[in-house]
Amino acid sequence: MTLLQHVFEINFPLKNPVLIFSVILFIILFAPILLNKLKIPHLIGLIIAGALIGPNGFNLMLRDSSIILYGTVGLLYIMFLAGLEIDIADFKKNSIKSLYFGMLTFLFPMGIGFVAGYYVLHFSLMTSILLASMFASHTLIVYPILSKYGVVKNRAVNITVCG
DSSP: OOHHHHHTOOOSSBOOHHHHHHHHHHHHHHHHHHHHHHTOOHHHHHHHHHHHHSTTTTOOBOOOHHHHHHHHHHHHHHHHHHHHHOOHHHHHHTHHHHHHHHHHHHHHHHHHHHHIIIIISOOOHHHHHHHHHHHHOOOOTTHHHHHHTTOTTSHHHHHHHHO
């Protein structure tokens, strides 16, 4: 087998991290162009693209450690961007409100999720806590949309991002 044949040997699902990363970047680059023409929001389209290339779609990629790593890096990047645009003076002024908001948006879903899991669905204690944790966690996934519309300087957005 020549080097060229070895380089271009492709088996599905993809296992080569460089090839996986290249396919993901290709989708991230060209999906928004196609989605603009179809009048579909970018985030929805990227979710659909992920479902199509995943194990339950065309089985081009598996959710392995490299995919998890890329997702974590992407989430950390979004959080970093949010941190860059936070006004420290507004953050100090709204710190108590942000703290209350953060506690409420964690404790309320955590409590409801635990009660639903333990008493309504009759799950074990640990399963109920895990279920509640799923509901209580939230990410800044909508931050790019807020930034696109120019509302990140809004006081409510500042409280939400800092909470």
